[in-house]
Amino acid sequence: MQTASADINRLTTNAPTSKHSNSIGLWKNIVEILDFAFQPIVSIENGELLALEALLRNYQKAGFCSIPSVFDEAYKEGVLYKLDLLLRRKALSKFKKLNLNGVQLFYNLDYRILDMPDFSYGNTKKILKDAGFNKNHICFELSEVGGKHAWVNYLRVGRF
Numbered sequence: 001m002q003t004a005s006a007d008i009n010r011l012t013t014n015a016p017t018s019k020h021s022n023s024i025g026l027w028k029n030i031v032e033i034l035d036f037a038f039q040p041i042v043s044i045e046n047g048e049l050l051a052l053e054a055l056l057r058n059y060q061k062a063g064f065c066s067i068p069s070v071f072d073e074a075y076k077e078g079v080l081y082k083l084d085l086l087l088r089r090k091a092l093s094k095f096k097k098l099n100l101n102g103v104q105l106f107y108n109l110d111y112r113i114l115d116m117p118d119f120s121y122g123n124t125k126k127i128l129k130d131a132g133f134n135k136n137h138i139c140f141e142l143s144e145v146g147g148k149h150a151w152v153n154y155l156r157v158g159r160f
Contacts, residue, residue, distance in 0.1 A: 023077045031086045033062040034070070036094055041106060051139060052098070053106035054091040071110050081116035084109070085123055092131040092138070104139045111143045 038052035056067050064070045074083040088107060095105045113119055128134060 024079050024082050027074065027077070027079055027083050028086065030062045030070075031083070031090060034058050034087070034090070036091050038095070038098075049100070049103055051104040051106050052095065052100075053141070054095070054108070056087070071112070075110075075112050075115075078116065080110060081113045081119045084113050085127065088124065088127055089131070092127060092133065096131055096133070104137060106139050106141050108141045109143060 034056060035058045036054045037057045039055055040049055041051040041053060042049055056070070059067050059070050062070070064073070071080060071083075074080040091105065091107055124138070125135065128138065
């Protein structure tokens with residue numbers, strides 16, 4: 001039986017990984033370590049705060065060498081969509097504590113969530129409702145790295 005430390009080492013190296021049902025439990029622990037900082041998006045006309053972009057932090061404390069390596073490992077493990085949902089909840093929870101009226105949350109999405117077998121539409125609406133927000137409170141920044149054709153289909157359906 002591997003220890004949690006061995007599992008984290010396996011997740012943060014380039015060694016081959018295997019998909020198993022306990023993987024999301026480990027990722028929940030990793031999400032506890034990860035955090036978000038908010039970068040202001042302001043109007044160049046009047047300096048008004050329009051939005052805050054959620055930027056992932058503490059990835060090194062979680063044992064990763066970079067932010068992309070977090071998502072690459074989750075993709076390899078087959079839990080990228082589950083990880084993304086956990087991170088959305090965390091970002092929205094922290095954003096809500098700021099109590100800013102009329103300000104949107106910009107959230108980065110990895111296009112590879114569409115490749116996950118458990119991907120489904122409608123989860124963002126539920127997460128927003130649970131947090132006391134509506135769809136006007138969030139703006140998705142779509143990954144510009146590859147997969148642009150996938151986003152076209154995603155947006156065409158009009159559901160999130």
